[in-house]
Amino acid sequence: MEFISPGEWVKQKVQSVQDYALLSVRSITNLIIGPRYLADTTQQADLIGFGSLPIVLAACFFTGAALALNSATTLTRFGALTLIGQLVSIGIVRELGPVLAGLVVAGRNASGMASELGSMVVTEQIDAMRALGTDPTKKLVTPRVVSTVFMLFFLTILGDLLGLIGGNVVSSVLLGLDSRSYWSSAWQTLEFSDVFMGLAKPVVFGFIIATIGCYYGLSTRGGTQGVGRATTEAVVASMILIIVVDVFVTRLLMIALGA
């Protein structure tokens, strides 16, 4: 391992943040400038959205079920077991649905993007693309950003639904509660601010996942070992960023929505 001075280390980090910020801005401005790659966007949406669907649904279903099980113990103590629908509903829609979907998609797709683009860098395919007159940020980055944001939004909606179904299965099968009352309380407790917060987060998380995955992929150096390193770093960075940004987005939306 090569040792570098603290000053050089800081300089490298600042440079990385600057490069990431520039790539993120370009991924959006490319939408205005064009050319737009609709076929590539659709292909990525299929890979990211439908490819992640089973694991997002499974993760949300079992988390909803586990949330209901854990909540039941506390609610029984206060004789408020009928409120389980409300608790699961708020927990899943506001927080767990978007975060879980984001983490699952980050684990699956940030790594995929980093390894795919990283391999293209080390085999000079990115240079070849530039040499052939095509901007890689337009052909590779923007389609991935658009499709991840779009698909994560809908994956989160479906994940929320499966989370609520998981809670319902536990409350009706294990706790013997009435299914209709569960759905009724789960539905009625949700306000506009809860739904808005739950659907604003996947937009932010999708952007983070795609830009981080592409940034680490395009910054790959050092052959196949570099591809492996970029893949790992992309997953770690996107997951950590999702968890950290979630706190700030939640607080910001609470202030904005007065919730």
Place this chain on the structure above:
Amino acid sequence: MSTPTLPIDYGPAIQEPRSGDALVFENVDLAFENKVILDGISFRVAHGETKAIFGVAGSGKSTILKLALGLLKPDAGRIVVLGQDITHMGEDELFDLRRRVGIVFQESALFDSLTVRENVAFRLLEEGKVSDQEIEERVREALSFVELEKTVDLLPSELSGGMRRRVAIARTIITHPEVLLYDSPTGGLDPVTSNTIIELVVKQRDVYKISSLLVTHRLQDAFTMATHYFDRTENKMKPLPPDAHGMVPMCFLILRDGHVIFDGDLQNLKETKDEYIREYIS
């Protein structure tokens, strides 16, 4: 004995030779993370000329090609390609210029998820200005130049190393560039396949009068290019008569420690007294 007429004069050239320089490097410096790669590099490639670049591994040969295409920016100096100063040119402006300059990468750099047809037609498909029928015709024409028409529906992973290089050449020439950059086109290939690649490079030089920069480790490839010509009537590369060696537009550039230590033709190279160069070419 009279001076032999160069057989490459047979038949009309596809592109008439032009006066002036296709490529100019003036005092170009480049360093990566405090390591100096190029230190005041200056040379010129005339229109229609092929220049072979030699140097030990890590001497900055491939870097020169990337600088000539604007894929890298120099720290100092000036680079002029086809009359345009590209030193401070933005990426969007460079995209237009890159239509006139082609590059064949060291490991071919074919897009591995695309078929040979899609790889060769990549630029035309991206530009979207040409009809599907014309694209198909031009793909066939480019693949026929490298004698690989039958591979059109294959993926790069189904091709041999030599075939990949030839597809990369076809991808580069489909837009008829005025300057070609070859990065070790024969590296890692067997002698027969290497000869096929060199024949294609010579064909570009002698038939199409393309200006080229060729990076290579194989001295024999450059000597072959300086002592052979492409006979259009027989459609194959043939040796020049011994007294006509070096009478083709072929030059040599040797790099050492970031500097140009030799820039001249075959005759100059043979006559050089520089110990390092003599050892290098022996």
